[in-house]
Amino acid sequence: MTAPDPTAEEAQAERLSVGTWLGFAAMCLGMFMAVLDIQVVATSLPAIRTALGIADDRMSWIQTAYLIAEIIAIPLTGLLTRAISMRRLFAAAVGVFTLASIGCAASTGFATLIAGRVVQGFSGGMLIPLVFSAVFLLFPLRFQGVATTLAGMLAVLAPTVGPIVGGWITETGSWHWLFLVNVVPGILAFLLGLATLRREAGHPTLLRSLDVGGLALLALSLASLQIGLKQAPDDGWLSAPVLGLLGASLLAGAWFVARMLGAGTPIVQLRTFRDRGFAVGCGLSFILGMGLYGSVYLMPVFLAFMREHGPLEIGIVMLVTGVTQLLTAPLAVALEQRADARLLTLGGFLLFGAGLAMSGFATRQTDFDGMFWPQVVRGGAIMFCLLPPTRLALGGLLPEAVPDASGVFNLMRNLGGAIGIALIDTVIYGRSPVIAEALAQRLVDSDAKAFVIVGLPLDRLKDAATLANDPDIQDKVLPLIQKAALVEAIDEAWIMLAAITFAGCALTLLAPRGAASGKPMPGH
Known part of the structure; x- marks a missing residue:
């Protein structure tokens, strides 16, 4: 017998390594399209509403239907991964998501669109936890930092570039392309994933005990x-x-x-929360969801209502966060491989909170220049708020526990976003009338600072007393008061997110000692 050729073995190992990376890239592409779809559609809801004749009070269900289906699917991902294997589940999820996108584009009314969005959300919801599971199941320890960075960067970049993609499609083409844009990447991810991901036998008997x-x-x-x-x-x-x-x-x-x-055979392995690193990581994921999705929500609201920018202009302003994130990702990877995950997490959340707080001092005139540095600070912090907590949560678990744990970890980020946006709306729409009433009274009382806030010239101070009695003046001034009140309410929402983020920094102190990146945690 001839001895094995070492060169041939090395070449085979290299081919396997390339195949693994290609398969992982396919999974990341599918995940990116699923996350991007949420923001692309959100940016262009008015165009869809007009095209399909949807009533104003039903328009938000186009997004809500997707999000409800998504959060139901996320915790199921672990069980389905064990039952049919990661490769088959990914192919099924990205394939169904692509077909559902075609169905949404072909919709002729509200009911068919909502049905398509539910299918989109359910299939797309599995793609994020699948990718983060793959980091720890496909790669050895020394490559996990790079893989986590690639996945995390795409997961948080998609909401940032979504407005510019949605705005460009809305202004240059038909609303149908908001969904059809998923088709070619979806087919590519489906074929590449099937061809390159590791073939494994599932345990379909688990489905019988569902x-x-x-x-x-x-x-x-x-x-x-x-x-x-x-x-x-x-x-x-x-x-x-x-x-x-x-x-x-x-x-x-x-x-x-x-x-x-x-x-x-539980649907979700709740006992994983006994692992302190996992519990802390989930808490941090929840807080990051509040800040991340909250900031992506607040900026378009401000730019649309206060600056009257269109979707494309809004997207251009918000691109700063994504560009900064891309530029700082290599530094995050290098430090994540060498430094203590707890210290990196603490620094990341402190920086992210500072970026949120910096946005809490906007005025009526704030635009690209005023939003630039807060976005730079937040963009530079995002990867430090994602990479180390991901390792804290998943890096110390046994391989068989990772799929379920990844689903719960990602679910916490989505729940954080949902609760954060609800709190933001409560602050904006609850505080705006109160602030407006107080501003109106300050104008009547000839408060010079109130005149500056509202945007009235100071030489009109002598006419302040007529505000309470002259309907014509009230009609002209009321919109200015409402806009100024909205600005202050939005600023309060930013400060609220910053305060929650700063308070969440205390969670890092509860992480297990020795939870340094690239090293197994004690007890595992």
């Missing part, structure tokens, strides 16, 4: 929570419908938890 009752409780809990959060800013947190929805979510969630703790 707890249908538990799944129904999970769906009820997450859907009630999402709808309740959506309605709270409009109806009030203490209104009967909102209290009913949040109560149903709490009861169904508690029943689900009790059921999972006693199940032989």
Whole structure:
């Protein structure tokens, strides 16, 4: 027998390595399109509403339907990965997402569009946790930092570039392309993933033991929570419908938890929360979701209502965050491989909180220049808020626990975003009328600072007393007061996000000692 050729073995190993990276790149592409789709569609909801004749009060369901289906799918990803294998689940998820995108583009009315969005959300919701599972299942320890960076960068870059993509499509083409833009990347990711991802045998018998009752409780809990959060800013947190929805979510969630703790094959492995690193990582993921999705929500609101920018102009302003993130990613990777994950996380969240706070001092005139440095600070912090917490949460777990844990970890970020946006709406629409009333009174009282805030010339101070009695002047001044009040309310929302982010820094102190990147955590 001839001895094995070392060169041939090295070449084979190199081919396998390239195949692994190509498969992972395919997964990242699918995930990027799923995350991008949310923001692209959000930017262009008015165009879709006009084209399909959808009533104003039903328009938000185009997004809500996607998000509800997505948060239900995320925690199921771990069980389905074990049942049918990562390769098959990814191919199925990205394939169904692509077909659903075609279905959305072919919609002729509200009902068909919502049906397509539900399918999109359910299939797209599996792609993010699949990618973060793949980091720890496909790669040896020394490559996990690079893989996490690639996945994390795309996951947070998509919401940043989404407005510019959506704005460009809206202004240059048909609304159908908001969905058809997913087709070519989706097909490419499907074929590349099937060809290059590692073939593994699943355990389909797990599907036979699927707890249908538990799944129904999970769906009820997450859907009630999402709808309740959506309605709270409009109806009030203490209104009967909102209290009913949040109560149903709490009861169904508690029943689900009790059921999972006693199940032989649980849908979600809740016992993983006994791992301190995982529990802390999930808390940090929740806080990052509030700040990340909250900032991506607040900037378009300000730029559209205060500066009257179109979708494309808004996208250009918001691109600063994404560019900064790309430029700082190599530094984040280098430090993540060498430094203590707890210190990097603490620094990242302190910096991110500072960037949020910097946006809390906007005025009516604030535009690209005033938003530049806060975006630079936040963009430079994002990877430090994602890479080290991901390792804290998943890096110390056994391989068989990673798929379930990844689903829960990513679910926490989405829930943080949903709750953060609900709190933002509560601040904006609850505080604006109060601030407006106070500004109007200050104008009547000839408060010079109030005149500056509203944008009235100081030489009109002598006419302040007529504001209370002259309807013509009130009609002219009222829109200025409302805009100024909206600016102050938005500033308060930024400060709220910053305060939550700073408070969350304390979580890093609870992380297990020795949780340094690139090293196994104690006890694993």
